[in-house]
Amino acid sequence: MKVRRSERLIDMTQHLLAHPRTLISLSFFANRYESAKSSISEDLMIIKKTFENRGIGTLETLPGAAGGVRYLSKMSRENADAFVGELCTRIADKERLLPGGYLFLSDILGEPETLHTIGKIFASKFVNTKIDIIMTVATKGIPIAQAVASELNVPFVIVRRDNKVTEGSTVSINYVSGSSSRIEKMALSKRSLPVGSNVLVVDDFMKAGGTVNGMKSLLEEFDAKLAGIGVLVEDENVGEKLVDDYVSIVRVQNVDIRQQSIEVEKGNVFND
Amino acid sequence: MKVRRSERLIDMTQHLLAHPRTLISLSFFANRYESAKSSISEDLMIIKKTFENRGIGTLETLPGAAGGVRYLSKMSRENADAFVGELCTRIADKERLLPGGYLFLSDILGEPETLHTIGKIFASKFVNTKIDIIMTVATKGIPIAQAVASELNVPFVIVRRDNKVTEGSTVSINYVSGSSSRIEKMALSKRSLPVGSNVLVVDDFMKAGGTVNGMKSLLEEFDAKLAGIGVLVEDENVGEKLVDDYVSIVRVQNVDIRQQSIEVEKGNVFND
Numbered sequence: 305m306k307v308r309r310s311e312r313l314i315d316m317t318q319h320l321l322a323h324p325r326t327l328i329s330l331s332f333f334a335n336r337y338e339s340a341k342s343s344i345s346e347d348l349m350i351i352k353k354t355f356e357n358r359g360i361g362t363l364e365t366l367p368g369a370a371g372g373v374r375y376l377s378k379m380s381r382e383n384a385d386a387f388v389g390e391l392c393t394r395i396a397d398k399e400r401l402l403p404g405g406y407l408f409l410s411d412i413l414g415e416p417e418t419l420h421t422i423g424k425i426f427a428s429k430f431v432n433t434k435i436d437i438i439m440t441v442a443t444k445g446i447p448i449a450q451a452v453a454s455e456l457n458v459p460f461v462i463v464r465r466d467n468k469v470t471e472g473s474t475v476s477i478n479y480v481s482g483s484s485s486r487i488e489k490m491a492l493s494k495r496s497l498p499v500g501s502n503v504l505v506v507d508d509f510m511k512a513g514g515t516v517n518g519m520k521s522l523l524e525e526f527d528a529k530l531a532g533i534g535v536l537v538e539d540e541n542v543g544e545k546l547v548d549d550y551v552s553i554v555r556v557q558n559v560d561i562r563q564q565s566i567e568v569e570k571g572n573v574f575n576d
Numbered sequence: 577m578k579v580r581r582s583e584r585l586i587d588m589t590q591h592l593l594a595h596p597r598t599l600i601s602l603s604f605f606a607n608r609y610e611s612a613k614s615s616i617s618e619d620l621m622i623i624k625k626t627f628e629n630r631g632i633g634t635l636e637t638l639p640g641a642a643g644g645v646r647y648l649s650k651m652s653r654e655n656a657d658a659f660v661g662e663l664c665t666r667i668a669d670k671e672r673l674l675p676g677g678y679l680f681l682s683d684i685l686g687e688p689e690t691l692h693t694i695g696k697i698f699a700s701k702f703v704n705t706k707i708d709i710i711m712t713v714a715t716k717g718i719p720i721a722q723a724v725a726s727e728l729n730v731p732f733v734i735v736r737r738d739n740k741v742t743e744g745s746t747v748s749i750n751y752v753s754g755s756s757s758r759i760e761k762m763a764l765s766k767r768s769l770p771v772g773s774n775v776l777v778v779d780d781f782m783k784a785g786g787t788v789n790g791m792k793s794l795l796e797e798f799d800a801k802l803a804g805i806g807v808l809v810e811d812e813n814v815g816e817k818l819v820d821d822y823v824s825i826v827r828v829q830n831v832d833i834r835q836q837s838i839e840v841e842k843g844n845v846f847n848d
Binding site: 309314317321322323350351355357358402406409442450451453458460464468472493495496509 | 581582583585586587589590593594595622623625626627629630632674675676678679680681682683686687688689691692714715716718719722723725726729730731732733734736740741742743744765767768781
């Protein structure tokens, strides 16, 4: 039965949103709704315009027999800016201060809507980068990795500091924790990263960058390529960073445990 | 500027999908599109019908001044059944067999679309249950927790077996691991669970249920209430389970490491 435009628009919107970066042929939609391709094309024009007007993302159309349409999650600068501003205020709360200059972030890392927005900001930043897989380290990097993976519609893999039977055989490396200069170990399941993968490394918090550096070394072991680095919070209190060319959403500086104060500003994701 | 119906339908669809279980007033939409509430009501009827026809979910309308509309994520039985059937086939792959009768599941737990569907199945099952928060244990329970939390639009908290500075002060308990009868420890950040919360406990894999049982004990320490238990895979190879009244999506039995064979069937989520 032929489907009306209103129903098509609703179902196409949900289908596109559920499959970011996936190329969907016009025939797929034409069959799904028993509608002419010309009607589907018109629908897509309306959806594209609305997504762009509302700061949701955009649609990219590829012509030809192998062509189709794909949804790219892209947050408007304005929406991203407002969100990060609020996030800075929340993170600057002195109640978050923990021994060693760490910050309590677990509440933020457990909020689905917040994570969704964080994922969208990273996805917007890396929209033109070839990324096959997201990598993070357990535990608190996981929510970030899952959020970004969801917006880019690629898998994510979890590097672990322990060695669990449930990972099967692993490749492990030793790395120097940047802030404490201790030797630590991290491991990744052997079957989790295909050779030649383009990998986006993400984490929740970066001090000197020792952990991120460890993940970079691990990539070499797998003959995988670093496609980018994204951290939710970077800490400016440490001296020199061990990595450069990372994207941060929030930057923390002048953490003063005695005075119980933190200064928080927007990260470098907005520098361009 | 007044917004046309086609644009309203697209934007309302994405807004509703992005905020499951959140009550949204008709005035919110009326203001957003500078449209009459009667038009918004008509839009919502069309969206509700489409969501139901397509097995996406439903809309619930609450009348009155404090009323509005909320989207409930609800997968059709048919779609869920097809998905779980495929998942069973994937999990029955003997390449997944690990020492001790464990199964390699990390690939599945890193696929955004798979996780999204798992989240939707649990959300459908617990659609009429009062749930304030999702709880899981690190590491591999996290993707499940985040997926379910996202569909129910509630926060999730992560119980840990180690004790990291970034959690602040914690409450910890000892529990008996059901399968190996060892005493283990788990801890949860003190500030993560408000008194009286209704908590849905989820995990990726359940053998005897010792870990889930540990989380139940932890709930008591926080004066929180168990609202339900959901596991992706339950293992039938163990003798008696330490917990009952759980929901499982997949059930594994007769794991035979020598013969390199596993039997996998649909879990109890479909018994009703």
